[in-house]
Amino acid sequence: xxxxxxxxxxxxxxxxxxxxxxxxxxxxxxxxxxxxxxxxxxxxxxxxxxxxxxxxxxxxxxxxxxxxxxxxxxxxxxxxxxxxxxxxxxxxxxxxxxxxxxxxxxxxxxxxxxxxxxxxxxxxxxxxxxxxxxxxxxxxxxxxxxxxxxxxxxxxxxxxxxxxxxxxxxxxxxxxxxxxxxxxxxxxxxxxxxxxxxxxxxxxxxxxxxxxxxxxxxxxxxxxxxxxxxxxxxxxxxxxxxxxxxxxxxxxxxxxxxxxxxxxxxxxxxxxxxxxxxxxxxxxxxxxxxxxxxxxxxxxxxxxxxxxxxxxxxxxxxxxxxxxxxxxxxxxxxxxxxxxxxxxxxxxxxxxxxxxxxxxxxxxxxxxxxxxxxxxxxxxxxxxxxx
Ligand SMILES: Cc1cc2nc3c(=O)[nH]c(=O)nc-3n(C[C@H](O)[C@H](O)[C@H](O)COP(=O)(O)OP(=O)(O)OC[C@H]3O[C@@H](n4cnc5c(N)ncnc54)[C@H](O)[C@@H]3O)c2cc1C
Numbered sequence: 001x002x003x004x005x006x007x008x009x010x011x012x013x014x015x016x017x018x019x020x021x022x023x024x025x026x027x028x029x030x031x032x033x034x035x036x037x038x039x040x041x042x043x044x045x046x047x048x049x050x051x052x053x054x055x056x057x058x059x060x061x062x063x064x065x066x067x068x069x070x071x072x073x074x075x076x077x078x079x080x081x082x083x084x085x086x087x088x089x090x091x092x093x094x095x096x097x098x099x100x101x102x103x104x105x106x107x108x109x110x111x112x113x114x115x116x117x118x119x120x121x122x123x124x125x126x127x128x129x130x131x132x133x134x135x136x137x138x139x140x141x142x143x144x145x146x147x148x149x150x151x152x153x154x155x156x157x158x159x160x161x162x163x164x165x166x167x168x169x170x171x172x173x174x175x176x177x178x179x180x181x182x183x184x185x186x187x188x189x190x191x192x193x194x195x196x197x198x199x200x201x202x203x204x205x206x207x208x209x210x211x212x213x214x215x216x217x218x219x220x221x222x223x224x225x226x227x228x229x230x231x232x233x234x235x236x237x238x239x240x241x242x243x244x245x246x247x248x249x250x251x252x253x254x255x256x257x258x259x260x261x262x263x264x265x266x267x268x269x270x271x272x273x274x275x276x277x278x279x280x281x282x283x284x285x286x287x288x289x290x291x292x293x294x295x296x297x298x299x300x301x302x303x304x305x306x307x308x309x310x311x312x313x314x315x316x317x318x319x320x321x322x323x324x325x326x327x328x329x330x331x332x333x334x335x336x337x338x339x340x341x342x343x344x345x346x347x348x349x350x351x352x353x354x355x356x357x358x359x360x361x362x363x364x365x366x367x368x369x370x371x372x373x374x375x376x377x378x379x380x381x382x383x384x385x386x387x
Contacts, residue, residue, distance in 0.1 A: 003301070008064075009071060016050055016075035025080025025256070025351040031205040032354075037161055038205050041081060045072070046116015051086070054241075055094050059110035065308035066091070066241050070248035070300055077252025078259075080351060082358060084206050084249070085121070085158045087366070089113055091245040092238040093120035093166050096183065100225045100234035105185065109164070119162040120185070122238065123153040123211055131371050132387075133168075138213060140169040140182055146219045147171075149184060149192075153211040155365070159195050160207055162188050167213070168235060171228055182231040183224035192216040202357035240307050242366055243319035247300045250326035250362050254293035254333035257352050261286055261337035264344065282340050289336045292329035299325050317380060324372040330359040 005013065023041045031038050045051050053068035055061025062068065073086050094113045097106055097120075112118025129135035138151025149169055159165055167186050170179040186193060193216050195209040224234055265277030265286065276282050303318035337352040338345035346353045363369050377383040 013071050016072050020076045020079025020081050028081045029354050032203045042116050051090050051116045052114025055110050055114045060114040066244050067304040067308050070244055070304050073245045074248040074252035077249045078255040080256050082249045082253050087245045088122050089119045091241040092122045095241045096234050096238045099237045100230045120164045121158045121162040122166050123156045124168040125155050127154045138169040140171045149213045149216040151213050155208045156211050157208050158206055159209045181235050182228055183234050184222045190216050203354045240315045240319045243323040244303050247322040247326035250330035251297045254330040257334045257337035258290050260352050261340050265340050285336045289333040296326035296329040320372045320375050327363045330362055334359045
């Protein structure tokens, strides 16, 4: 393992950082408060090729890996623009399509994901099932040559911005009668698919929705992959990219908060000529948060390197650990930044308290810290499953 990025990845980092800084956190907050989306930033990032860095070149992407996409997620977040839909559309949907979609599905969807003109969001969470995906109740039944989908989904991000939603449902195995997972590419304007926006305490231009699927009829080719057997591996294919990119977004947000705070504490003077940052009660918590963010970045780099080397099982452990570490580090960094800024920390102008909701959510979604600890306890420490 090397700690050096390739020259291309270095260039990518610099270029994305420059793009992010041109928009900045002020733009992100303004869009969120106006109930608008970061359409301009998304479109420009797409035009410049940053949204498709991990998509194969034959489908219009950059042909890189999750390391590259993690760089994009981290640098935009470090500029104050943590875009959750990067995790959903290019990380989850594009990976699932690339690895398990049919050639026809790849050709139809990947070029639009790569240039940012299309978004595909991801719907697995359900009100009754929660963290227990074995309880999924959304069912797909054969209907002539197509499928009929019924169920409920909750907290689904970005449905209002997407052309399709990748719905995780269950189908009845004709042989055994058992239900097994299957993924469907459902147009967001499909008849029978309705949504209602959830009021979330997160300052974000991206929204979460309840989705209602009532006899949503989709054609046979909406089923992701060549057959029903693609369902389970396709579901797992999205997990590592999701963990790694959401972790990168957390690390970037942590960097952003620490940078804002350090600038402030180095110049703010309230006791004679010394800056408040000269007091260790102020600088040590910031330094501690910086160490936690850097530790998380190392875990992210390890997980992305393992994933891009095709070592999925090891990447699964590292990706979960990286997600846990980054979620905790981001929450600590933003909370510390708010504290050392004093009253200014709670203003919109200084742009740190605006991230409190997002980093708090990062300890719950897309997988909670407790479910990661369960995973580590079971798969790394060999403990008995408790649930
Ligand atoms: C901002 C945001 C965006 C989201 N976007 C999406 C999206 O785009 N698509 C999507 O499908 N979902 C999305 N989600 C949903 C998210 O993935 C879930 O909220 C998350 O997986 C937790 O599920 P839950 O909310 O049902 O919590 P529950 O499963 O009800 O859990 C509640 C609490 O109990 C704990 N808990 C549960 N079981 C155990 C156990 N066995 N051991 C220990 N602790 C346990 C959990 O860790 C949690 O703290 C989003 C959520 C948020 C907040």
